Amino acid sequence: VDIDVRTGCRVIDAANRKEGIELTFTSRPSQKVAKAVFDHVVLATGHQWPSRPDAQPGYFLSPWPASVLADVPATQIGIRGSSLTAIDAAVALATSHGDFVRRDDPLIYQPAQDTEDFHIAMMSRKGLLPEADFYFPLPHGPLTYCTPEAVAAAVARGPDGLLDAVFDLFRTELIHLDPDYAAETGLHDATLETFAEAYFARRASVDPFVWAAANLKEAQANHAAQVTVTWRDGILRMHEIVAVIVPHLDSAEFERFSRAFKPIFVDIYAGVPHESIERMLALHAAGRLDVIALGDDHEVDTRCPEGGARVTIGDTTRHYPIFIEATGQAALSGIQFPFLSLLEQGIVRDQVANDAPDVVRGIAVDDLFRPVDAPLPMDRLFCLSLPFIMGRHPFAQGITSSHEMGGIVGRRLALILNTAKPAVDHADTAA
Incomplete structure (x- = not known):
């Protein structure tokens, strides 16, 4: 050839x-x-990505290429997003205004001189950081209930009730794989929507950096001991099998899938390298990073005469001279x-x-x-x-x-x- x-x-x-x-x-x-x-x-x-990321002074439609962030001043910076792309943006900004240094084992962040005003607020609807990469064996073993054949059979029966039928396969598989997790999340009696809420509920009730530190410690220990968290691995194994139904969903079911089911799978497969979590923890410990939950009652005004954006959450409004869209490819x-x-x-x-x-x-x-x-x-x-x-x-x-x-x-x-x-x-x- x-x-x-x-x-x-x-x-x-x-x-x-x-x-x-x-x-x-x-x-x-x-x-x-x-x-x-x-x-x-x-x-x-x-x-x-946009050919000109900086749509107007202080407002960036995306953080790519990362070189566009090199000239961002040491100021209050808002980043919409708190996952993979947002972490990349935060790291790029942090290394422009300081250094990550490993002392003994802990990773710390050392700000450069004259960067007292440098601070990043990462914000997303739930206000959660992604979890650290978890250990799982390869190749993956076969599933018992949520199999390609079972999902194909559900598709063949037609679009009516397809999403709920496949969620039933997902639920049965997860109950089979990890009964304790199923009981903890009320999976036996859950609908797609109530399980989606339960999946994130415990994590959302804890400070994101407290959760991130505990999750990182668990992930590091599991990698060292080659221990697999069964429910995490089960959801990871099912995400591509379930994805084949998407072209067959009508608009209402597609919206349900996108709102309730997809975020669970994305949260599992979009785990981040351990050092990325360490960097977020180091930035927070240095007083240079917060994660904010926007919730459903928020507004981002990107047409500020002074540049950047104003973010309103409930009755509180805050101006960010620099605001970066970092929610990933849409x-x-x-x-x-x-x-x-x-x-x-x-x-x-x-x-x-x-x-x-x-x-x-x-x-x-x-x-x-x-x-x-x-x-x-x-x-x-x-x-x-x-x-x-x-x-x-x-x-x-x-x-x-x-x-x-x-x-x-x-x-x-x-x-x-x-x-x-x-x-x-x-x-x-x-x-």
């Missing part, structure tokens, strides 16, 4: 033509516009797709539910990531651009997801090329 890697290129458009997919691109150093036509194209454009709709011609040709379009046309569920693709009902030959175009398929694949985000999705498309392309028997011995494919 010959692979031609063209570095320094920027693809500015893609369009379907009679002979294939035409890519329009510029190349360094001349930035001259060129075109090339391919038999097959795989769009794997990854996360999509699902995007077709209108934000980077290649306009594919939109204009009706090839890329939103997956829209008849009863909720305003709900963003990503672009319409099939199980092989091909645009659905598109006016072009089958297998000519594949879309693996994460922000536009997150509605259908809510847990797709990292290296493992990229590997699995790439494998699906790669196997399909291999099948096509092996069976097509073209007149020439090559086919041009772009990714």
Whole structure:
């Protein structure tokens, strides 16, 4: 297989033509516009962040690239988010205004001189820090009740009651795996919503840094002793099995899944490295970090004449001269797709539910990531651009997801090329 890697290129458009997919691109150093036509194209454009993160003075639509935070002054900084992306932003800011130093075993934060005003407030609806990575064995063992076959059978019965049927499988599996945890959370009699509340309840009742310190100590001990917390491992093993129902949910059930079920799975698989938790604890101990629960009664005003944002929680308002959106990649709709011609040709379009046309569920693709009902030959175009398929694949985000999705498309392309028997011995494919 010959692979031609063209570095320094920027693809500015893609369009379907009679002979294939035409890519329009510029190349360094001349930035001259060129075109090339391919038999097959795989769009794997990854996360999509604003070209200008600083939408207005003091207000950042995202923390990426992290270099944009290098010039943020030592002041009161608000970060919306308290999970992976927010931690990355907090660490980038902290290392601009001080250093993390390990003395004996504890990690401490040493602020630089003249940074007395430097303080970060990470805020999210629940006001929780993610938990530390926990130990689990690989490969995962099989599940007993919440299996791919059982979930597929539930899907085959139709969308009515699908979410609750799969939650029943989830509940039965978790009761089987960890009866004590099931009893503690009232899982036997729980609905999806009451279990979602119970899952976070004990953690939400404790100061986030007290919980983080205890959880880190437990995770470190379990890694050292190779001890698995059964309920955590069980939820981790079920998240990808349950995810296959998402394309089959109607709008109301999709909203329930996103609000109640998805946060549980995300909390489990989005555990963070132990040193990340240590850094958050060190920042807090140095008086430079707090975590705030926004709750449901809050407002963030990002149109402040003085820059930054004003955050109102209940009857209290506070101004942050610097405010950073750090809730991670959001699902995007077709209108934000980077290649306009594919939109204009009706090839890329939103997956829209008849009863909720305003709900963003990503672009319409099939199980092989091909645009659905598109006016072009089958297998000519594949879309693996994460922000536009997150509605259908809510847990797709990292290296493992990229590997699995790439494998699906790669196997399909291999099948096509092996069976097509073209007149020439090559086919041009772009990714």
